[in-house]
Amino acid sequence: xxxxxxxxxxxxxxxxxxxxxxxxxxxxxxxxxxxxxxxxxxxxxxxxxxxxxxxxxxxxxxxxxxxxxxxxxxxxxxxxxxxxxxxxxxxxxxxxxxxxxxxxxxxxxxxxxxxxxxxxxxxxxxxxxxxxxxxxxxxxxxxxxxxxxxxxxxxxxxxxxxxxxxxxxxxxxxxxxxxxxxxxxxxxxxxxxxxxxxxxxxxxxxxxxxxxxxxxxxxxxxxxxxxxxxxxxxxxxxxxxxxxxxxxxxxxxxxxxxxxxxxxxxxxxxxxxxxxxxxxxxxxxxxxxxxxxxxxxxxxxxxxxxxxxxxxxxxxxxxxxxxxxxxxxxxxxxxxxxxxxxxxxxxxxxxxxxxxxxxxxxx
Ligand SMILES: NC(=O)c1ccc[n+]([C@@H]2O[C@H](COP(=O)([O-])OP(=O)(O)OC[C@H]3O[C@@H](n4cnc5c(N)ncnc54)[C@H](O)[C@@H]3O)[C@@H](O)[C@H]2O)c1
Numbered sequence: 001x002x003x004x005x006x007x008x009x010x011x012x013x014x015x016x017x018x019x020x021x022x023x024x025x026x027x028x029x030x031x032x033x034x035x036x037x038x039x040x041x042x043x044x045x046x047x048x049x050x051x052x053x054x055x056x057x058x059x060x061x062x063x064x065x066x067x068x069x070x071x072x073x074x075x076x077x078x079x080x081x082x083x084x085x086x087x088x089x090x091x092x093x094x095x096x097x098x099x100x101x102x103x104x105x106x107x108x109x110x111x112x113x114x115x116x117x118x119x120x121x122x123x124x125x126x127x128x129x130x131x132x133x134x135x136x137x138x139x140x141x142x143x144x145x146x147x148x149x150x151x152x153x154x155x156x157x158x159x160x161x162x163x164x165x166x167x168x169x170x171x172x173x174x175x176x177x178x179x180x181x182x183x184x185x186x187x188x189x190x191x192x193x194x195x196x197x198x199x200x201x202x203x204x205x206x207x208x209x210x211x212x213x214x215x216x217x218x219x220x221x222x223x224x225x226x227x228x229x230x231x232x233x234x235x236x237x238x239x240x241x242x243x244x245x246x247x248x249x250x251x252x253x254x255x256x257x258x259x260x261x262x263x264x265x266x267x268x269x270x271x272x273x274x275x276x277x278x279x280x281x282x283x284x285x286x287x288x289x290x291x292x293x294x295x296x297x298x299x300x301x302x303x304x305x306x307x308x309x310x311x312x313x314x315x316x317x318x319x320x321x322x323x324x325x326x327x328x329x330x331x332x333x334x335x336x337x338x339x340x341x342x343x344x345x346x347x348x349x350x351x352x353x354x355x356x357x358x359x360x361x362x363x
Contacts, residue, residue: 001025002219006140007230008160015140015164015226017219022054022128025165027061032099032126032162037064039092041085041112042103043072046130049173054103054128065101066092070108073259077111077146079155085115089123099124099162105131105178106138106263110156113144117159127164131174132182132214133264135166136189136221141229141239151324152250158234166222168215180300181264183209187295188271189221192241195342197224202291205298240327241344244336245270248305251321256310268301269308273362276304278337280358281347288341305363315359319352 001018016025038058042051047069058065068088070076089100102112102125109127116125127139145156171179186208190198197220204213225242232239249270253261275292278284293303302308319333327334333350 004219004222004226006160006226008233011142011160011233013160013162013164015166015222017135017166017168017215017222019168019215022165022167022169023057023060025163025167026057026063029163030061030063032124033063034097035095036062037066038099038101039089039094040065040067040101040103041070041108041115042067043070043076043105043108045072046104046108050103050130050170054101070111072104072107074107074147074263075258077107077153079146079148081111082115082146085111086119089115089119094119094123096120096123099126101126101128102139102161103128103130104134105129106134109134109139110144110153111146113142113159113161114146114156117144117157122159124162125159127161128170129164129166130170132171132179132218133185134182135168135171136182136218137185137225139164139166140222140225141242142233151321151326152253154326160233166218168211168218176300177262178264179209181262181268183217183299184264184268184271184296184301186217186221187292187299187301188242188244188267189224191271191275191292191338191341192224192244192344193342194220194224195340198291198295198341202295202298205295206300209299240334240346241336243327244338244344245272245274247322247325247327247333247335248273248318250325251318252305252308252310252313254321255313255317256308260310261308265302265308268296268303269305272296272303273305274335274337276362277335277355277358278339281337283337283339285340288338291341313363315356315363318359319356322355 004015129135129139142160145153249266252266275289296303
């Protein structure tokens with residue numbers, strides 16, 4: 001089992017990574033369960049596959065678990081679901097020193113983390129991520145939240161988990177498409193700040209998604225994110241780099257019909273766009289952008305908006321979505337772009353006319 005610490009003073013915690021590590025990981029932390037009980041929140045799909053194993057594992061170490069099962073999918077990151085969850089925690093008479101467990105992908109982690117943060121002004125939670133995306137990215141760093149009609153993740157807060165257990169055995173049931181989508185966030189980590197890691201991923205081609213390469217890449221991506229989060233927990237500076245490609249990605253997700261494209265697929269297309277726009281601005285070598293597109297292709301990820309499952313895009317509508325991005329300042333679009341592979345930077349005050357022209361040329 002690999003331990004990656006997230007160093008945040010009193011809010012520090014470990015990410016425990018490995019295959020079949022659930023039992024060992026949870027036995028290490030009995031103090032997290034002062035009343036020998038917990039509530040597991042998961043979605044219907046994950047419940048059918050993994051809830052029983054987790055409940056049994058907890059039972060073996062003397063912890064009784066209740067469960068709350070919600071609908072899978074992005075639509076569950078809503079005020080309605082949040083209210084239901086908080087109410088159910090309160091129905092169980094949860095105390096502030098207790099932990100709840102988020103068992104699932106990024107949707108469950110974001111929703112449960114937020115519900116935990118506002119219940120009785122904050123109860124603790126453990127992340128047990130079950131998608132590749134959530135193991136490498138969303139379970140680490142404490143960003144929690146829900147979507148509103150104004151945009152994705154527009155309501156939320158920072159609430160760090162007490163522990164993250166990323167057990168690769170849970171990924172065995174993950175559909176191929178979800179696995180590839182999660183891998184986009186691993187590529188993202190390398191593209192932001194680790195050119196050597198990207199070179200290694202490139203040489204593995206499609207086997208990057210299989211063992212032993214995958215576990216190694218998960219640990220590397222988590223360590224990369226943990227360092228950035230430790231340096232800038234609240235995203236006042238360097239943490240914004242983790243949004244490489246995301247302003248484009250969120251626009252694609254918002255403009256596509258519901259549930260047609262996966263978040264990681266949008267991120268993949270967004271990464272390709274960020275590199276192409278960087279080339280367009282003359283700050284990044286074209287060869288680097290071509291290498292990014294080639295690796296996305298090699299692992300079966302979209303290398304631009306036209307290779308997403310939805311293909312009919314309206315430039316003005318996309319740019320209007322980009323105008324709503326949380327990173328923007330003084331009404332101007334902020335993008336995370338790249339000077340090359342492993343060298344992301346924050347680009348303020350984007351020239352909108354130029355961006356629109358660029359987007360037109362790509363669509
Ligand atoms: N908090 C953050 O820092 C952060 C970072 C990145 C993304 N996110 C959020 O994460 C969400 C996307 O997360 P996701 O891609 O994990 O999606 P998801 O949680 O919707 O999971 C994808 C699908 O896979 C199913 N699933 C989950 N685990 C499975 C397993 N082991 N076997 C079979 N099926 C399984 C789920 O039921 C769901 O249908 C988005 O809402 C995004 O905004 C948050």
